[in-house]
Amino acid sequence: MSAETAGSVPATRTPNVRTLKFAESIFVPVFALFGSFLIFSLFLLVIGKSPIDFFTLVWTGGFGSSFSIQQSLQRSAPLILTALAFAIPARIGLTMIGAEGALVLGGFAAAAVAIPLVTGGAAAPIAWLIMAITAMAAGGLWIGLAGWLRHYRGVNETISSLLLSYIAIAIMNFFVEGALRDPASANKPSTMPIGDAYRIGSIPGTDVHWGFAAGVALAIILFILMSRTTFGFAARMTGGNVRAAKAQGLPVGFLMVACCAIAGCCAGLAGFFEVAVIHGQANASLVAGYGFTGILVAFLARHNPLMIVPVAIIFGAIAAAGGLVQRRMGMPDATVLVLQGIIFVVLLASETLYGRLKFFQPEARGDRT
Amino acid sequence: MMDSAFITVLIAMLGGAIRVSTPFMFVALGECLTEKSGRINLGLEGNLVLGAMVAYAISFHTGNPWIGVLAAGGSGLILGALHGYICKLPKVNDIAVGIAIMSFGTGVAFFFGKPYIQPSAPRLDAIHLGDWTGNSALAQALQVNPLFFVGIILAVAMSWAFANTRWGLIVRMTGDSAASARAMGVSVDWVRFLATAAGGFLAGVGGAFLSLYYPGSWNQGLSSGQGLMAVALVIFARWDPIRCIWAALLFGAAGAIGPSLQSVGISQGYYFFNAAPYILTLFIMIASARSKGAAREVPGELSITK
Numbered sequence: 001m002s003a004e005t006a007g008s009v010p011a012t013r014t015p016n017v018r019t020l021k022f023a024e025s026i027f028v029p030v031f032a033l034f035g036s037f038l039i040f041s042l043f044l045l046v047i048g049k050s051p052i053d054f055f056t057l058v059w060t061g062g063f064g065s066s067f068s069i070q071q072s073l074q075r076s077a078p079l080i081l082t083a084l085a086f087a088i089p090a091r092i093g094l095t096m097i098g099a100e101g102a103l104v105l106g107g108f109a110a111a112a113v114a115i116p117l118v119t120g121g122a123a124a125p126i127a128w129l130i131m132a133i134t135a136m137a138a139g140g141l142w143i144g145l146a147g148w149l150r151h152y153r154g155v156n157e158t159i160s161s162l163l164l165s166y167i168a169i170a171i172m173n174f175f176v177e178g179a180l181r182d183p184a185s186a187n188k189p190s191t192m193p194i195g196d197a198y199r200i201g202s203i204p205g206t207d208v209h210w211g212f213a214a215g216v217a218l219a220i221i222l223f224i225l226m227s228r229t230t231f232g233f234a235a236r237m238t239g240g241n242v243r244a245a246k247a248q249g250l251p252v253g254f255l256m257v258a259c260c261a262i263a264g265c266c267a268g269l270a271g272f273f274e275v276a277v278i279h280g281q282a283n284a285s286l287v288a289g290y291g292f293t294g295i296l297v298a299f300l301a302r303h304n305p306l307m308i309v310p311v312a313i314i315f316g317a318i319a320a321a322g323g324l325v326q327r328r329m330g331m332p333d334a335t336v337l338v339l340q341g342i343i344f345v346v347l348l349a350s351e352t353l354y355g356r357l358k359f360f361q362p363e364a365r366g367d368r369t
Numbered sequence: 370m371m372d373s374a375f376i377t378v379l380i381a382m383l384g385g386a387i388r389v390s391t392p393f394m395f396v397a398l399g400e401c402l403t404e405k406s407g408r409i410n411l412g413l414e415g416n417l418v419l420g421a422m423v424a425y426a427i428s429f430h431t432g433n434p435w436i437g438v439l440a441a442g443g444s445g446l447i448l449g450a451l452h453g454y455i456c457k458l459p460k461v462n463d464i465a466v467g468i469a470i471m472s473f474g475t476g477v478a479f480f481f482g483k484p485y486i487q488p489s490a491p492r493l494d495a496i497h498l499g500d501w502t503g504n505s506a507l508a509q510a511l512q513v514n515p516l517f518f519v520g521i522i523l524a525v526a527m528s529w530a531f532a533n534t535r536w537g538l539i540v541r542m543t544g545d546s547a548a549s550a551r552a553m554g555v556s557v558d559w560v561r562f563l564a565t566a567a568g569g570f571l572a573g574v575g576g577a578f579l580s581l582y583y584p585g586s587w588n589q590g591l592s593s594g595q596g597l598m599a600v601a602l603v604i605f606a607r608w609d610p611i612r613c614i615w616a617a618l619l620f621g622a623a624g625a626i627g628p629s630l631q632s633v634g635i636s637q638g639y640y641f642f643n644a645a646p647y648i649l650t651l652f653i654m655i656a657s658a659r660s661k662g663a664a665r666e667v668p669g670e671l672s673i674t675k
Contacts (some may be wrong), residue, residue: 112420162597293466334480352461
C-alpha cells in the first residue's frame with residue numbers, strides 16, 4: 001500500500017533521490033512478499049487446499065483478535081533482537097551469522113548467574129538486571145570476538161561466527177549435562193529453574209512479555225545510533241568503503257568490534273528473555289533457530305533497525321497462526337515453515353531488482369537532483 | 370581391565386567414525402565442488418534434511434532403498450539448482466540465499482515428511498567386513514555401508530578430475546579468476562550453476578545415508594547440523610577432496626566419542642570432544658588467514674576468503 005502512495009508522487013513535483021530510494025526499498029520487499037504469497041497459493045492449490053482459507057486463518061491467528069495480536073508480538077520479540085544482531089554488523093559490511101550461538105550463550109549465562117542469586121534470595125529486579133547484563137556481556141563477547149578476529153587476524157567473520165555458534169552450544173551442553181545440571185531434569189538436562197518468583201511477567205494489561213518492549217526500545221536506540229550519530233555515520237562509511245574510511249583516519253577496528261559487540265548484546269538479551277520469560281531455565285530448547293530466522297528478517301527490513309520491528313511482527317504472526325492452521329485445515333505444523341522458506345527465497349532473489357526498475361531511477365526519469 | 374575398556378572405546382570409535390563420517394563426507398565433497406567453482410552454498414543443511422526425507426519416503430513406497438538414494442540426490446539437485454539459479458542474478462548475496470534454502474528445504478521436508486515418521490522403510494544393507502575376526506565388537510564396528518566406499522571413490526575421482534581433466538580445469542579456473550575464465554570463453558554463471566547443482570546432489574545422497582542407514586529412521590531431529598558444518602569441513606580440508614575424507618573421518622570420530630565413552634559408563638564431559646573439530650577449524654583459520662602459502666589453496670573468487 002505504502003509503496004503506491006510513496007511511488008505515485010505527482011509528476012509536477014520532482015521527487016528527489018532519497019524519496020525514490022525509499023519508495024524502492026518499500027516496493028521491492030512488498031512485491032517479493034506478495035510474490036511469495038502467490039507461489040505459496042499455487043503450492044496449496046496443487047496439494048488441494050484452499051489458499052483463501054489459509055490466508056484468512058493466518059490473518060485470524062495472527063491479527064484477528066487482541067489475543068492473537070498479543071501472541072504475534074510475543075513471538076516477534078526474539079526475532080527483533082536476533083535481526084538487530086545481524087543488521088548492525090551488516091551496516092559496517094560484515095556478514096555475521098552467529099546470533100544463534102550468542103543467544104544460547106547469553107541465555108545460559110543468565111541462567112547460570114541466576115543460581116547464586118536465587119539461592120541467596122536477591123530481590124527480583126536486581127537479579128534480572130544482573131542476569132540481563134551477564135547475558136549481554138556473554139553475547140557481546142562472543143560476536144565481538146568474531147569481529148576482532150576479522151579485523152586483527154583477517155579471519156572471515158561469517159565462518160568464524162558459525163563455528164563460534166557451535167562452540168557456544170557445546171559450552172552450554174557441557175555445563176547443563178554436568179556441573180550445573182538440575183538433578184530433577186531427567187529426560188531433558190537443564191540448569192536449575194529460576195523459580196516463579198524470578199520469572200519476568202507481562203507488560204501490565206497485556207499478555208505480551210517485556211522482551212518485546214525491550215526489542216522495540218533497542219530498535220529505536222540503534223536506529224538513532226546508526227543514522228543520527230557520528231558513530232553510526234563512521235560505521236556506515238566503513239561499510240561502504242573500508243579503505244576510504246581508513247584514509248579518513250576513522251578507527252575502523254574499534255568500529256567493527258563495537259558494532260559486533262552491540263550485535264552480540266542484542267542476541268544475548270534475546271537469550272536472557274527466553275530464559276527469564278519462556279523456559280525459566282537453560283536447556284536445549286534455547287537452540288530454536290531464532291538466530292537464522294533473524295538473519296532473514298534483517299534482510300527483509302533492509303538492515304534498517306526500525307523496519308525490523310514490523311517485519312518481525314509479520315513473521316511472529318505467521319508462526320503464531322501455525323497452530324490454528326494445523327487444527328482447522330488438517331495441515332502439518334511445518335506449513336508455516338514452507339511459507340517462511342518461500343518468502344525468504346523469493347525475497348533474496350528480489351534483491352536483484354534494486355536499481356533495475358526504471359521507475360525508481362532519477363536518471364531514467366530525467367529529473368536528477 | 371583398563372586396557373579392555375580402552376580397546377572397547379577405540380573399537381566403538383572406529384565403527385562410530387565410519388558410520389558418522391559418511392554424511393559428512395558427502396556434504397563436504399558437494400561443498401568442495403561448489404566452492405572450487407568460486408561460490409559458497411550454506412544451504413546444504415536443507416539438501417541433507419530433504420534428501421533424508423525423500424530417501425525414506427521413496428524407499429518406503431518402492432521397497433528399494435537404492436532408488437531412495439537416487440531420489441534423495443535428485444531432490445538435492447533441485448535445491449542446488451535453485452540456489453545456483455538465484456545466485457546467478459546480480460546483487461544477490463550467496464550466503465543469505467544459502468540460509469534461505471536451508472530454511473526452505475527443511476520446511477518442505479518436515480511438511481511432506483510427517484506421514485513417514487511412523488512407518489518403517491527398507492534400509493540400506495551393510496557390507497560385513499569384520500566377520501572373520503570372530504570378535505563380535507570388531508565385527509559390528511566393521512559393518513560398513515557401501516556409500517562409505519562410494520564416497521571414497523568419488524573423492525579420488527574428483528581429486529583426479531580437478532588435476533587432469535578439461536572440466537576440472539574449467540571449474541578451478543572459474544573459482545580462481547572469473548575474469549580469466551571469461552577471457553577463455555567459459556560461461557562463469559553456467560559453470561557455477563552446474564557445480565552448485567552437482568554439489569546439491571551429493572548433499573542429498575548424504576541425507577539418504579542418515580535416514581536409510583544410520584541413525585536409520587526419519588524424524589525432524591535427524592540432522593545435527595552436518596550440512597551447516599560442511600563449510601567448516603571444506604575449510605578444514607583446504608579445498609582438497611582427499612583431505613575432505615580425512616576431515617570427515619575426524620569430525621565423525623569426534624562425534625562418536627560421546628556414545629563410545631557411554632558404552633563403558635562415562636557419560637559426562639564429552640561435549641567438548643564434539644566441539645573439538647570446530648575449535649580446531651577456527652584455529653586453522655586463524656593460523657592460515659594471513660599466510661601466503663595457505664592462500665594458494667583457496668579459490669580466489671570465494672566470497673568468504675576475500
